[in-house]
Amino acid sequence: MRTALLSALAAASLAVSPVSAPASAQAPSYDIVIRNGRVMDGAGNPWVHADVAIKDGRIASIGKVSGKGKREIDAAGRYVTPGWIDMMDQSGAVLRQNGGAENKLLMGVTTVIAGEGGTPVPAADITAYFKELETKGIAVNFGTYYSATQAREEVIGDKAAPPTPAELEAIRAKVRTAMNAGTLGLATALIYPPGSFQTTDELVEIVKASAPCQGIYATHMRDESAGLLDGIKEAIAIGERAGVKVEIFHLKAAYAPRFGQMMPEAVKLIAEARARGVDVAADMYMYPFAGTGLEITAPTWVYENGLDAAVALLKDPAARERMKKDLAAGPQPGWTNMVYSAGGWDRVVLANPHNPKWEKYRFQSIAAIAKDVGRDPADVAWDIMLEALPKRAVALYFMMDERDIETALKQPWVSIGSDAGAAPVYGKIDGLGLPHPRAYGNAARTIAEYVKRRPVLTLEDAVRKMTSWPAARMGLDDRGVLREGLRADITIFDYDRLDDRASFAEPTISPVGIDYVLVNGQLVVDGGKVTAARPGMVLKGACAALASAS
Template identity: 80%
Template structure:
């Protein structure tokens, strides 16, 4: 099967590079006055005005003309709009495109799709058109998932694809890439992704290589097997000929806090030294969040989720599951309970059941005691089953600040929340997980790791949320403040900036960010959401005319 491509696919299809000498004439749509302008490339700030016209940055410097809207930025920083490199808003934007919790933390661009798109490959083009038609306040791009393709072709049970099934999966990838997805993403900790082998993923992913695609991954193991997980990600990237992005880089293994992350950093640096285009993103909290289903061993899901439910109801099978938890690390399964140090460090976040709602933000161990359940595992699985068809969510106290700081200092690390927009502002995000990262992640990067801990400089923190992720994703028309580029701009007061969301108040927005511009329009003005929806769908290289995979 041959691939027919245009000559060059280095940038996303929406990019329009301004001609040499391009400039706007006349007065402007917006003029930002007297701010400390950080260009996003890591340079120190300069005092300047920024003029915006027709969705682009028209002038940086002394602006003599007037704006239809004037923003006084004296004493505040003016930066490119912040990019969330690991977003979860693919579904919720169809219900509410305002993404207010994202705007209030300074974010203007979302890169989503850890689990793929919310629609099948054949419907992605229509899905993107729907977002553009109904309107979104932020820019949005998404990955497709090889696991999504596998499930459509093979179902959710274990097993190896036949040659014809592999062709069918590759065909779905081509359809998704032609529709404009940015690459392929896996979440190999979750069945049925767990059942995909390294070679299977290489064979599926290599189809997307001509599209300047990224292979992004929630690795197979982020705990005891962290280094093996990174090695596999590198092998997939090298084997398929694509860039590699490690989602939410972390070392979630309590017995070796402070020991695994230096080795992880070395693996990435060594791979980059030999020419592998690999990088990572992180969220800024020492605890993760996901469903309670991951506390059961992988073998439980080998025959599909419906069969897994039967096993989880069987006392004899539960005895075997509990024994596996006590064994510690096992091949092919991230033993989350063991890795975080026991059920005391697994916190119920959202049971989706009124019986257990009173226990939110209590540990599974404490809830088991309160309910008179001898083994916390039984309590966890009872909560999981009672929530179906919804997904009971938990917080896992899984990280150490030493490892967070080690990773964050790496120049190739960007910032991603692993959280979605909220359908209703002030409530939990589209994942159904009340984790503070949905409301505070980007702001916390500066408030915690620049202001309070002095881990990063302000210039580098901004770079990690602007020019670096834009460069990484091929978004050549945004990510820095340059005349002629798209006007995505975040304005904040450094002294006032503070992330306020935490476990006890996860849906609290930060302070200090009052003005945000997307594609030349104010979407947050004087601390109020304007209702404007100027966001664009950001599409990958194979969506460009004449660039389609065949």
């Protein structure tokens, strides 16, 4: 009797229970689920086998994910890491033309930090500039510095004269405007006029204006060659006196006479500053040659009265003779003699003359070009520079040594930055007009060259240098590691296939092995192909965040 009663109750229960739909017919729980990957959290930990579920632009679950995604990605055999952060980008102007940043995405980059030369608009227009980027749409997350030199130029122009007290206060006001709009700090490029005319004391007072907004002082130092150590000391002093973090752009020991000797001393200086509580760190790119304009081959005094006066001097034979004597004399206070530091004109290679007359000499040294035309190398360089105006003729300077690159790269406080912009047109040179392979290969090369081909870094540390560490430096607390609730910026790559392919002879070739890239939960690279998605965000500094919250 009892058995019959229980059977009847069970039958009644089944009769009123809803019929469960087959698992395959259930509505997806997530937007995307990445299955079976080697999940590396970005904090330096080893990988674990796990799934990653994404919903509404954020990481919803990590582990064994039972729910389905609208899109399922099988990452078996691949690494799943946070999206890679480019700590020294040059895309501020280019993203207004093309928000796709295809060359960045295809090397795994999801976030770029720009602004070595400041913003492409004046301080008063930065809010509108950010809104323009967000409205047009960008594929990468974008943050930028404003420039201390830019602020100075907005007030007093490009001459060497120091600002008056009233002008200095006007410059500081520009900084406050930029910081309130959302810039991340102040940058300088003290190797280039008119930035080179700014004194340490002047810079301290300008940078102080960014301190209430937790600004970072980021600098292309006054000297990266013979005066490298003094340049580092000045950068540290500015940050220490102004009460802000210090970021040293593209750390290098660019001085051939002391290859292998200066970088250990530079590392020691920075480590000592950190030990006493100065928040100083650095970024670097992964190549033994720099790229910049040919104008840097002329001494600083040429530019003291502005560009127009400099052009007149560069055309004057008597002035050129004085300039050549300075070149031959080697290092001088206030000017990085990059020709001497590289080891001579045979180590300065023409990259982009912006002039058909010189186009056939691309990727030849200035020494070789001079020999071919039967002229002095300095005259050839300055003629190419003048004949490119108003564009900027650029060159590659082979002035670094792999021993020094390895020494710097091993430091835990060094992150990775390309010093290159997004390409206005994919497959063409970047927005700087500089055909340097770092624009297409830098992030991938960090792993391909310095983990795979030679064991300078572990894979875990290489990923950390491009994810959690730069995110921590920049205060990006919603991304940079794989954690539930954080923004879903993710790079998925095949370690065995990963290779950077760009070279200085073929600088616009993207890496292989980076199969999927997500920005804020949307696929921007799908099966190795760039999509049309534009999910990038403008990343703003502390004062803009406070203003938004209020």
